[in-house]
Structures are given as C-alpha cells and as structure tokens.
Amino acid sequence: MSDSPTVPVIFVEEGDLGAAALDAFGRRWAQGNGFVGQRGRLLSIPDAEGNLSAYVFGTGQAAGRPPMMAALAATSLPEGHYRIEGAIGDPTLAAIAFNLGAYRFDRYKAGAVAPVLALPAGADMGDVARLVDAAYLARDLINTPANDLGPDAFEREITAFATRHKMELRSIVGDDLLNAKLPLIHAVGRASTEAPRLLDLSWGDLNAPKVTLVGKGVTFDTGGLDIKPAAGMLLMKKDMGGAANVLGLAHAIVDAGLKVRLRVLIPVVENAIAGASFRPGDVLPSRRGLSVEIGNTDAEGRLILADALTLADEEAPDLLLDMATLTGAARVALGPELPPLFSTDDALARALMDAGLASDDPLWQMPLWGPYDAMMNSRIADVNNAGTGGFAGSITAAMFLRRFVERAAAWVHLDIYGWAPEARPGRSHGGTDQGIRAVYGVLKQRHPA
Structure with a gap:
C-alpha cells in the first residue's frame, strides 16, 4: 500500500523452489542455505554484488497450511516496503494476513516499525484496508x-x-x-x-x-x-x-x-x-x-x-x-x-x-x-x-x-x-x-x- 520502491517477498511451496522467480544465483543461494520452502522460513537473497535482491518465504505443504500464512512473513520481516509474489493464493486474504501479521501495540512501548505491503494484483483494496x-x-x-x-x-x-x-x-x-x-x-x-x-x-x-x-x-x-x-x-x-x-x-x-x-x-x-x-x-x-x-x-x-x-x-x-x-x-x-x-x-x-x-x-x-x-x-x-x-x-x-x-x-x-x-x-x-x-x-x- 505504498508508492515507495518495494522488495519482493517470493512465496514458495515446499519442494517447488524451481518455480520461484529467482535468477540462477538466487536459486543457488537458496539451495546452499537449505531453503526448500519450509513453512514459515524466511531467507534473504542477495544479488551478485551482495545487495539485498529479494526474500523467499516458505509456505510449506498445502495440506494443513494456515489460511493466514502470509502473516508469518510480516512477523519476520524488518522495517521496509514489500510486495508479495508467487504462490500467494487469494490475494485479498494474503494482503489482509500480511497486514495483520504486521500489527504492533506500541502505545506504551516503542517497538520496531512494521513492514509495509504494496497491494498484490487482484486484491480488493477496499476490503483489505x-x-x-x-x-x-x-x-x-x-x-x-x-x-x-x-x-x-x-x-x-x-x-x-x-x-x-x-x-x-x-x-x-x-x-x-x-x-x-x-x-x-x-x-x-x-x-x-x-x-x-x-x-x-x-x-x-x-x-x-x-x-x-x-x-x-x-x-x-x-x-x-x-x-x-x-x-x-x-x-x-x-x-x-x-x-x-x-x-x-x-x-x-x-x-x-x-x-x-x-x-x-x-x-x-x-x-x-x-x-x-x-x-x-x-x-x-x-x-x-x-x-x-x-x-x-x-x-x-x-x-x-x-x-x-x-x-x-x-x-x-x-x-x-x-x-x-x-x-x-x-x-x-x-x-x-x-x-x-x-x-x-x-x-x-x-x-x-x-x-x-x-x-x-x-x-x-x-x-x-x-x-x-x-x-x-x-x-x-x-x-x-x-x-x-x-x-x-x-x-x-x-x-x-x-x-x-x-x-x-x-x-x-x-x-x-x-x-x-x-x-x-x-x-x-x-x-x-x-x-x-x-x-x-x-x-x-x-x-x-
């Protein structure tokens, strides 16, 4: 929900890393770090120069997957502006889940600034907000x-x-x-x-x-x-x-x-x-x-x-x-x-x-x-x-x-x-x-x- 440059968070089903939108370097990096799409695992992906290129986020197997899986990504991500890609399912529910995962109650205790999500394609902007x-x-x-x-x-x-x-x-x-x-x-x-x-x-x-x-x-x-x-x-x-x-x-x-x-x-x-x-x-x-x-x-x-x-x-x-x-x-x-x-x-x-x-x-x-x-x-x-x-x-x-x-x-x-x-x-x-x-x-x- 922002016009700022966004970092992609690529959702990957377990065992389906080959379908992720990663270049050869990013795929080798994920494999070298043992990432196969395990449920809830978040891994940063650098580019060839060592700068942050993307994150991959594991959604696990479809069986038993929580509908609000996208919330776990928001819980783990640092402050920044993001977009989600890949196997996100219902885009409206995914966007709601991400934002609910980013919730912080900070009235009495200053905390980390929550991550901000750009609305995924196909999501109902009104219902999400x-x-x-x-x-x-x-x-x-x-x-x-x-x-x-x-x-x-x-x-x-x-x-x-x-x-x-x-x-x-x-x-x-x-x-x-x-x-x-x-x-x-x-x-x-x-x-x-x-x-x-x-x-x-x-x-x-x-x-x-x-x-x-x-x-x-x-x-x-x-x-x-x-x-x-x-x-x-x-x-x-x-x-x-x-x-x-x-x-x-x-x-x-x-x-x-x-x-x-x-x-x-x-x-x-x-x-x-x-x-x-x-x-x-x-x-x-x-x-x-x-x-x-x-x-x-x-x-x-x-x-x-x-x-x-x-x-x-x-x-x-x-x-x-x-x-x-x-x-x-x-x-x-x-x-x-x-x-x-x-x-x-x-x-x-x-x-x-x-x-x-x-x-x-x-x-x-x-x-x-x-x-x-x-x-x-x-x-x-x-x-x-x-x-x-x-x-x-x-x-x-x-x-x-x-x-x-x-x-x-x-x-x-x-x-x-x-x-x-x-x-x-x-x-x-x-x-x-x-x-x-x-x-x-x-x-x-x-x-x-």
Whole structure:
C-alpha cells in the first residue's frame, strides 16, 4: 500500500523452489542455505554484488497450511516496503494476513516499525484496508488497560468513532439509565467511580434493512462481590472485547457503504466493588419486565446485554447480533480460537460459519437447547442470572439472553474470547478480533453497496 520502491517477498511451496522467480544465483543461494520452502522460513537473497535482491518465504505443504500464512512473513520481516509474489493464493486474504501479521501495540512501548505491503494484483483494496483497520481498532481497544480505558475514556473513544463515521450518537449516563428504563445496566455499573452508560449509535438509510449490533462493554470486571481470584482478574481489561469487535465490524460496514440501517448499542460499565455494589440474592428489574435473581455477581455481562438487547429488539430489526466475552465455559468447550455461535436462524448460522472459514475467522454453531432453560429457574423471580449445576455454561448464558429477544427476525450471539494467549498466523499475542470478517462477509453478500 505504498508508492515507495518495494522488495519482493517470493512465496514458495515446499519442494517447488524451481518455480520461484529467482535468477540462477538466487536459486543457488537458496539451495546452499537449505531453503526448500519450509513453512514459515524466511531467507534473504542477495544479488551478485551482495545487495539485498529479494526474500523467499516458505509456505510449506498445502495440506494443513494456515489460511493466514502470509502473516508469518510480516512477523519476520524488518522495517521496509514489500510486495508479495508467487504462490500467494487469494490475494485479498494474503494482503489482509500480511497486514495483520504486521500489527504492533506500541502505545506504551516503542517497538520496531512494521513492514509495509504494496497491494498484490487482484486484491480488493477496499476490503483489505477496511478489514485491517477494523481488526487494528478492536485489538488496540482490548489491549489498552483499564486505567486508560474506563467508562469515561471508552465513551470518548466511541464518540470520536461516531464523529469519524458520521454516525448519530446518544449517550445515557448514570441515573438517567433508570429514567430510560435500563435498570440492569445501572445496577451492574453503579458501584464504580465512573458512571455506567449506554451508547446508542446509528447510521444509514432509515428504509434499509435494519441491522443492530450489541457489544458487551465491561471495561474491567472484578467479579463484583463474588470477587474473582487474582489470576482471574489479570485479563479482565479485555472484558469489553465484545464492544471493541462490534466497533470494528461497524467500521467495516460503514466504510463499505453497505445498504443497511445500522444501529450499534454498547452498554459500558465497570463491575467494581463498593457499598453500592449489587449483591448475590438481589432481585433486579429489567427493561423487558422480567425480574432477575442474582445468583452470581460475576455473571454481569448477560445483565447489561439483557437491557441492551431488549431495547434493540423493540424496533424488530432484521438482524440483531451481539458479541460478548461472556463465559469461561465457551473456552472449555471450544478453546480460545473458535467462538461459539448461537442463532435463531440456522441458515444464517451456516452462512456465518462458511464465511468464517473462507476468511480464517472461524465460528462454530452451538445449540439453543430449550430443556436447559430450566437451569436458570428462580424460586423467587422470573429468572436467575447464573445456571445451576455448573453444566453447559455457554448454552445457559445464551438461553438467558434469548429471553430478551422476541421481535427480531434473526438473532445471533457470539461468545468470543477476544484474546490470543499465544501468537499464531494473523493473530499476535494479546487482544484480538473475532467474528468481524465472518459477519462482514455475510452482510456484504446480502446487502452490497
């Protein structure tokens, strides 16, 4: 993506060095250094005078090759301007992968300048730029610690986002949440020194299909009075990962000019501990009119989502989709790389999984299993926020949310992790994007600009 002179990075399948665009000297150099296209190996190639001529990058055998293989090249390359050649596969995905591999979070620690890629022939320039920007936005927000991204600061970030994207924004803060009939959002965040709030953004033609996104925005989660152990709090700056990914997805939708009426609802709270904390055993009202018994104050994300989903559902959107770093049970079931997908529309769920596989943004459908609804029963209220018995925690959380969706034509819930515990192709260690490319791919197909 630069007009500067570029150094070629030649992708070579294992055992296919002869097909690489190298002169005789370069080929002998590669052979002399034992390069045969081994997966992830990067080798500089000099010219006859000893100056840098190119790099060769091994993509390994086709079987089991990560779709984001190009990211490994960016991770290894020094600062500079590059172009990729050879067996790159889908040029759009290769360019996205390279740029995601070049991601650096350098807000607090200066690091090496990332390599810059010239767009390969055939790549969709718009999609490369917007999906890379979307991922960077989500990652930067998740990686920022809570002392610099509490509810006040997060609202400033969202306000700036709305301004950049020419979106209408409404903010409901503190006790105004009670007047607006959003009592669960208020209850979860009222103990913090920074007030809870709901950010409501909208964009697009009022007559276009309604797509509403809801993102869990817990800027830090102590667990509340059911306090987490110290180890459990270490990553809780990422508990706003659902909101961060929703903002990234919203960026892609607006930037592409998709033909939708977009609404974004982000409940923003800190689940803190103070005299005003909500308590285990409390019974709280909800916007939906259901009373909620608090079985566990650490199951707070579903409470703020319940009010936000109810508000979103009232205008009967064509698609209502939420993202949330919601349950540890989802990680037990599917691990950190594969978010569970719950949906009232099986055809849509299949389309999202297909789009996720095509863009290396995998999702996996899990059931909205009706009999498990009974696990959320309460003897004194309409529903308990924590399932009994410890089984099927991701499913029972989804079933809890399902109670607050009635009118939407289709509802999708993504229980994302928002964090890469280990670096892998296209995802550096730390805060990460999940679900953005998959959902964008389906929306682009259904509502093209």
